[in-house]
Every structure is written in C-alpha cells, then in structure tokens.
Amino acid sequence: MTRKTIKVDLLARVEGEGALKVVLHDGKVQSAELNIFEPPRFFEAFLRDRHFTETPDIVARICGICPVAYQMSGVHALENLLGVTVGGPLRDLRRLLYCGEWIESHTLHVYMLHAPDFLGYDGGVQMARDHAEAVTRGLQLKKVGNEILQLLGGREIHPINVRVGGFHRAPRKRELAPLAERLKWAREAAIETARWVATFDFPERERDYTFVTLKHPSEYPFNEGRIVSNRGLDIEAADYDAHFEETHVAHSTALHSHFRDGGGSYLTGPLARFSLAFDQLSPLAQEIAREIGLGRECRNPYRSIMVRAVEILYACDEALRVIEDYEEPDRSFVAVEARAGVGYAATEAPRGLLYHRYHIDDAGTITDAQIVPPTSQNQACLEEDLVDFVGSFLDLPDEALRHRCEQTVRNYDPCISCATHFLRLEMDRA
C-alpha cells in the first residue's frame, strides 16, 4: 500500500553522473538501482586498430581521477603479452607513481567528498568554513600525491611519461630528494587524517562481503599479484574471464560484474585490500589502524573512510621507501618488440581491482581489448548494500534518509566516468 520512492536525481560528489532510485513497499526495501547518466564513450572500440604503444595515452582518458591505474593495468597486460618483465628501479618507480595516485585520489575522497557526509556539509568547500584547518591539511596532503605524479608522470592528470616497458624518462636521484621531505610531512598529515576521521559517527552496519583483491607474497598490492578472495579464490589475472563475467541487463545502466555460475556479487577496493593484506601494510600503518580502532578486517562500508586514511599513510611510507632505495637505472625502459598474442593484467586502482585484456597481431596492432573497471565490479555489491541498509534507516526523515542513501553510494568512491560501460537508460516506473 504505502509505496514510496526515494530518488536522488543527481548524485553529487561522485566522479561522473549518476542517480539512484530505491523503491519501498510496505516499509520494506523492494529494490535499489544506481542509474548512470554517463554517456557511453566506447574505449574498447577505440583501442582496436591502434598500435599497442598508444595504449597508455588512450586508456588514461577513461578516467581523469585515476589515470595511472589505467596506464598501469594497460602496460602490465601488454608486457604480459610480449613476455617482458620490468624489474628493479623501474618497477619501484611504478609503485611510486601508484603511491602518488593513491594519495591524491584517496585524500580527495576523504576530505572533499566523504567527510562532508559525516559532518553534515554539502561539500568540502562549505566544510572549510568551519573546519578550515582540516580542509587545508587535506588539500596540502593531496598536493603531495600530485607532486609525485607531476615529477614522475609530467602532470597530475593523464601523465605523459608512462610507456610499455617503463618510462620515457627516469628521474634523477636528486630530483626525488625534495619529495622525501614533503612525504615526511605527508606521513604526519596522514596520521592526523586517520585520527580525525576516526572521531566521526559511524552507523554500525556490516555485511558478510566476498572480498576480492590482488595479493602479492611480500607487498601490499598495487600492480602485481594473484586475484584472491576470502572464500578461497586464488587465480592468475589470465584466468579472470573464467571466473567473472559482466552482464548487461535492462534494469541497470551499467554492466554488472558477477562471479560466473551464479556465484554472486563481490567487493573490491580498500576494505578488501585491507582485510586480506593487513600484514603487508607498513608497521606504522598497522599501528595507526589499531590505534583508531580498526581490526584486521573491516566489513563496515561506512568505515571505508578510515581504511582509506590508513592506505594514504601506507602510500606515504611506501613512497619514502622507494625514494630512499632508488638507484638511477641505466635505461628508462626495457625494449619491447611486437608479437602476436593475448595478455592480461589486473592492478589495484584506488577504488579497487581493474582488469585489462588485449589481443595484438604480429604488427603490434590491437585487435581486441577488454577493460573491467572497479565501479562495474562493485556495482552489484553497492546495490545490495542499499537494499540491506536502507531498511534499517527508514525511521529517518525523508531528507536524512536520502542523504544516508547518497552516503552509502559514496562509501564506494564510485568512479562513474571510469566505468566505461555505463550509459544512459530510461527507468521502468511500472
């Protein structure tokens, strides 16, 4: 009888444009849909007939907020195809680049997009009026991430220095030195960030997620590792397609990823990484995680802001390690030669697992490409969160409930532009 629809027409503070619709029926949540207005951009089609060396520049344009993730997944998949391994200082520099992206992207999310939800502001700029110190700290911390990207990548958005096999130019040791000073400050700012977000008020909601993440024997995951879950999955990136599939259904504007064989949804990103690779965080990051009250596992998505803060701290530590160990390589890249084949890679974008697959021919021309962004992988899980949680917030007044729904979406830091498969679709209101 009492049918009520909560609509948030334009979801603010997510990258890209989306709306969400939750349908209630007799006090129960009937469905939750995240609808995306993002026009399709067809990257997998653009990549066909391009030379493989153009990949890092093209895939960067999928998303302005995590271009490095696309570049890294792309170059790793192609190196997998070409039978090339990039090791030593070049491999470390790639970790450093990823640190820069994690710092700037996570900090942007924490301060400008997510914290306002907890403190009751429309956005970071409005929050700055009452929390000037925090917002200023956030902006300066983000800036340190961007300084890494600028030095190593040439610029923050769509770096120009990444190539298959390494970099166009490797930095001199003395160029990196000033960054170390900045990162020492950033490490303190990250600790303050973690302590600050831990004071927020968190809804006590948990779900028994299937976490999926990359896992490396000795490092917190960025670029390499096996794809694992907390339910026994343990595969190479090359086997991704055998275990996961994307479906295109009428009710949703996005391709949804699922386990094949009806295995359901899964969660990738900070909670999954943290829960499955806690031991590989730096000692300081582990210590701060404990201090702010996180266990070794986190299944409360609202606390993802705390986990992000811990990951920012880890990224500062890891960046410092790389800079301290850095020896200038003789060459800035490993030479690669075209050969026909197929290559696969997955890396850890700030928002979660990002999978790429390429086929190229003898001339080095791409004949087929597949890209599965984190937002597609998380979308089914996100909608389940909404169905699961909204029911317990129903006694809130409408505006507060609407706000809680938006917050539930923003827990994911969904990057809608990067979900290359998102598109506009009229909703069925029957």
Added chain:
Amino acid sequence: MPHRKPRLGVWKFASCDGCQLSLLDCEDELLAIAGALDIAYFPEATRGDVKGVYDLSLVEGSITTPHDAERIHDVRGRSKTLITIGACATSGGIQALRNFADVRDYMSIVYAHPQYIETLATSTAIADHVKVDFELRGCPINKGQLIDVVSAFLAGRRPNTPAQSVCIECKLKGNVCVMVTGTPCLGPVTHAGCGALCPSYNRGCYGCFGPKETPNAPSLSAWLSGMGMNEKALERIYRTFNANAEPFRKESERHDAQNDQG
C-alpha cells in the same frame, strides 16, 4: 546594496572528469577561488541546485547523446558567460573517434544489448551547438591557465593564453628537438599551453592541446613521412584526443583517403 558574488556552475557532458578535477587540483588556490565565487553547481564537489542563472559556467565534455544536445541549450540559456574547458568540450575529445566509424559497430563491440543504448552517431564540440565565450584547450587543461581564465573573468579582462605552437615553448625551455633523433612530434602544429611537456620527457608531442591557429599540417606530414611514417600511422597520429578539430580531421582524412586508394 550588498555585493553579490558571481555564481559559478561547472557542467559535465561526455568526458573523463579530468578537466573539472583540475579545479580541485588547484590545492593552493581552491579556497581563494571559493571565496571569490559562489560555487553554486559543481556536482563533482558539492551538492547544489541546478536552478537559477549563472554568471560563469565552465563546461566540460562533448555532445554525444540526444539528451545532452538539448541540455546544452538550457545551460547556455542560464549562463551569462560560458567557457568550455578541455579537448572534449572544444573539439569532441577522444569520443569523436566515432565520427570516423559507424557507431553501431562500436556499440556491438562494447555492449551485449546495443538496443538499450541511446547515443548520437557523432561527438561534437560545445561550440557546434551553442555560442561559446572562450575555449580553453588541453586534454587535460593546464591548471595555471584555468586559474588565469577564472581571474580574467573576475577582472573583466581577456585571458592570457598564447596561441603559438608547442615548438615555441620548447625553444623557450631550451629543449633539444626530439625530431633530431627521429622521434615524430606534433609540436609544430599543436597549440601551446602545456609548457612543452612531452619533449621535456624525451618523447614527441601527441597533440593533446589540439591544433594551433593556422597550423600547416600537410607540411608536417611530409616531414613525418620522410622519417618513415606510413599513411596508416599518419592517419592515426592526428586522430587521438582532438580528432574532430578541423585541421587535424582534414589531415587525417587526407591520409585515410590515400589509404583507401592504395
């Protein structure tokens, strides 16, 4: 009468969000900008209302759907000054690659059910649809230039964005020309603004700031072909992030056409 701060709207069409993110990447200036302008609509950063009139609208992205082709008229209608930011908004962006193909083929490559998709056959610049007061180039735009454009708006002056080529920036920086070592470079025909970034990192420019004013692309192509680039490669080099900007489009089509004859 109290002084009213100018209302700023930041609008998005088909894009990667990178150009509007440049505003949030102005870490040192953001709070000052927020002090000088009323950030009334900027969904990437804040909840806010679409309603009302905007003194300054920054528009990112290209027109690729029937809905967006209408929405841009609405945005223009309530904007006193409308500035487009980035290659998507000024030339159609990378999504304009569809203009050279059949968009139905693209849909079937990416989607299992192309019938669910609503899209135009082309991706076009904002200026192809409405009057634009100023265009800022780049994929992404340069932060410094963005700040200059916003300050220029506030001060009521023209923005200081040079119309020369990347080669001039190279010379100013004292870079050794990468063409000397046989690396193809679009710098001679590309709009300045990045500070000759790619040549400073030992690589050729790939044209992300789009064509400079009055570029001589055929002459550059002759050079590049002398360096060993074939027709296919020449077609591709002009078809990246500004593929639909006229001088690049014409030049790529010239090589495409020759391909077809061959």
